[in-house]
């Protein structure tokens with residue numbers, strides 16, 4: 312049996328009781344280590360809490376070496392641990408499909424995900440549209456396919472959750488040219504970088520999916536003791552230091568309920584200015 316087990320967002324102890332029982336009796340335990348990180352735990356603290364070895368599974372192992380993970384899972388119980396919820400990243404549906412092809416039974420043990428814990432900022436989960444991923448721009452690769460998804464969400468009043476790029480185990484190309492495989496330190500996109508990239512894309516496209524004054528919420532280290540929210544405009548967040556990773560951003564939809572706004576104002580430095588930005592942003596789409 313392949314068990315996909317969500318770990319929640321922060322502490323080693325955020326795993327569910329059922330998840331922990333399964334981890335303790337599985338033959339091998341893999342930790343998916345490239346789509347997210349726990350805010351207050353790492354491989355060593357998980358091993359200590361579970362009382363057993365945890366094998367780090369990088370992107371290469373999960374995407375190209377899944378047969379190694381699934382080896383003999385027809386007979387043995389294998390645990391595959393995912394930070395957040397098991398289906399909070401699309402990659403893991405591939406693993407389930409591969410397991411099914413091999414005749415391996417699969418069971419998911421769910422947990423909190425950034426996709427639902429983001430409700431802690433005060434915006435209603437029911438009024439979120441498509442989530443989008445924002446990847447690090449490079450000198451010659453500046454993808455903006457997220458733009459039309461934000462536009463679609465905002466046209467019908469929905470909020471957009473922006474999930475920010477994580478780069479782990481990226482080879483250093485200069486070293487690679489010299490025939491050496493050296494990895495760059497991990498990089499986690501910040502709120503500021505995300506918002507700067509969004510402003511650049513709007514400046515280029517000029518279709519007004521959003522403006523520099525569009526109200527957003529910065530979401531930092533959700534579920535951890537240092538969790539924080541900042542309600543501000545896109546251009547203000549482009550200058551905001553959100554501290555240690557992980558970060559996400561929510562761009563408000565063009566319809567914001569009064570209760571959502573009341574909740575959000577707690578996180579605004581200038582409540583009147585934020586309220587005015589929300590009102591002006593709603594006008595943007597009623598005129599279209």
Ligand SMILES: C[S@@+](CC[C@H](N)C(=O)[O-])C[C@H]1O[C@@H](n2cnc3c(N)ncnc32)[C@H](O)[C@@H]1O
Pocket residue numbers: 320346347348350393394395396397398399400423424425426473474475476477530531532533534557558559
């Ligand atoms: C590809 S998603 C993986 C989601 C994960 N499987 C889950 O269910 O929560 C990773 C991105 O989600 C966001 N994220 C995940 N955990 C977060 C947290 N605790 N606080 C803020 N953002 C978080 C970050 O933008 C991060 O780069």
